[in-house]
Amino acid sequence: MHRGAVEVTYTDEIVRDAVRTFVWRRGIVGQKGLWAAEVVLIALLIWLPLRGEQGWLFGVVSVIAILPPCLTIAMWVAHHRNTVGKFRRMTSRRADFMFLDEGLEVASELGSARIPWSGVTEIWERPAYWMIFTASNQFMTLPLRTLSADDRDFLRSKVPIAVRQKT
Numbered sequence: 001m002h003r004g005a006v007e008v009t010y011t012d013e014i015v016r017d018a019v020r021t022f023v024w025r026r027g028i029v030g031q032k033g034l035w036a037a038e039v040v041l042i043a044l045l046i047w048l049p050l051r052g053e054q055g056w057l058f059g060v061v062s063v064i065a066i067l068p069p070c071l072t073i074a075m076w077v078a079h080h081r082n083t084v085g086k087f088r089r090m091t092s093r094r095a096d097f098m099f100l101d102e103g104l105e106v107a108s109e110l111g112s113a114r115i116p117w118s119g120v121t122e123i124w125e126r127p128a129y130w131m132i133f134t135a136s137n138q139f140m141t142l143p144l145r146t147l148s149a150d151d152r153d154f155l156r157s158k159v160p161i162a163v164r165q166k167t
Helices: 012-050 056-089 147-159
Strands: 002-009 094-100 105-110 111-116 122-125 129-135 138-143 163-167
Touching: 002 138, 012 056, 012 129, 012 138, 094 122, 094 147
Parallel strands: 122 163
Antiparallel strands: 002 094, 094 105, 105 111, 122 129, 129 138
């Protein structure tokens, strides 16, 4: 059954903020253990030369210490190219979302998709848009400017509270 349809318009600001938000939350905040290890590695890089070590151990620790920042940069580059790249390929900057009892449909000049509610793994509620995840590293952006309060409530009712997060 059809519940609601809305045409949304994407902006450069929304698309870029979605990438920044994703990288910050998944690559920085979501990787506390990795960044704790990074602090230990940096401390070791300071301590080793003070102890007189400048051989292979220092080199190995140096290479390992640059991996987390490089991985974060690679994550940003990949998502920026994908998300901003799709945005730039859109001449109209618009998409149509249809909210159904069984899922949601999205269509733009780049293609279309039908996603059952069970396929929505997470929603991050941002002030100007929502990020709707279908996998841990795959999301679509839903600008809120033309979305009614009823449509927002309907979406919230279809997705368990456990997967919705205000950011």
